Amino acid sequence: MDKIVLIVKALPENECFARSVIAAYATRLNPSMEEVSDIKTAVSEAVTNAIVHAYNNDAEKDIRLTASIEGNTLWVSVEDTGVGIPNIVEAMKDFYTTKPSEERSGLGFTIMGTFMSTLQVQSVVGEGTTVVMSKVIG
Amino acid sequence: MIHYEVSKGVLNIKIGGELDHSVATTIKERLDKVIRGGGYEMVVFDFSDLQFMDSTGVGLLLGRYKTAKSMAKPVAIFRPSAPVDKVLKVSGIYSIMPKI
Known part of the structure; x- marks a missing residue:
């Protein structure tokens, strides 16, 4: 199975780079805009x-x-080894944020779940979090 | 890219390019200064040249909305591009900031 791996430092500047790389890879499936x-x-x-x-x-x-890529489906995983999420169900609720003072909207998981076909979150406190998403193209 | 001007009582704030966490802090600081400066009756965010925005942008908008609301000034969003419009719809933000 075809696969790419990208490791980036946790720099805000790498957000644009990371999303652009995954989007470029997805063009193999001839996705719409x-x-x-x-x-x-x-x-x-x-x-x-x-x-x-x-x-x-x-x-x-x-x-x-x-x-x-599997058939017409793009699979993406984003993995960190950070603090982990104590309560995934709570974290995935709309507008839930642990950082309201930083004006975080609490919509990150909502958007991931809405914009992709599937979303799975696995997390262990003190070990990290893995987000696995898929998008069926076409 | 940010450009703002006051015309006929409207503070037009045009944000172009991509709006994510990497640029949000700088934009917030600039906008707070402008919004708190007064001299207008309404705030309009022009997103016609904004190609990308994630939920960081929603947080930024809500923060500026609170600032404008504290000064009794309404806020609206002008011509969001399709990808930005989709994020804004999911966020429900149009219920407090109409799209014009």
């Missing part, structure tokens, strides 16, 4: 979550992105 935008937005949310929440803006940490 809207599908490309959906993928870019969802990846941006996952990478921003890793930077802001998992690593609390520690730019020395790594974020590992993996993308693969």
Whole structure:
């Protein structure tokens, strides 16, 4: 199976780079403009979550992105080794944020779930979080 | 890219390019200064040249909305591009900031 792996430091500047790389990879499936935008937005949310929440803006940490294609489906995983999420169900509720003072909207998971076909979140406190998303193209 | 001007009582704020976490802090600081400066009756965010926005942009808009509301000034959104419009619709923000 075809697969790409991208490891970036947890720098805000890498949000744009990461989403652009995954979107470029997805063009192999000949997606529509809207599908490309959906993928870019969802990846941006996952990478921003890793930077802001998992690593609390520690730019020395790594974020590992993996993308693969199976038939007409793009699979993307975004993995960090940060603080982890104590309560995933609560974290995935609309407008839930642990950082209201930083004007976080609490919509990251909502957008990932809405813009992609599937969304799975696995997390262990103190070990990290892996977000796995898929997008059926066409 | 940010450009703003007051015309006929409207503070027009045009944000172009891509709006994500990497640029949000700088934009917030600039906009707070302009919005708090007064001299207008309404705030309009022109998103016609904004190609990308994620939920960081929603947080930024809500923060500026609160500032404008504290000064009793309404806020509206002008011509969001399709990808930006989709994020704004999901956020429900049009219920407090109409699209014009």
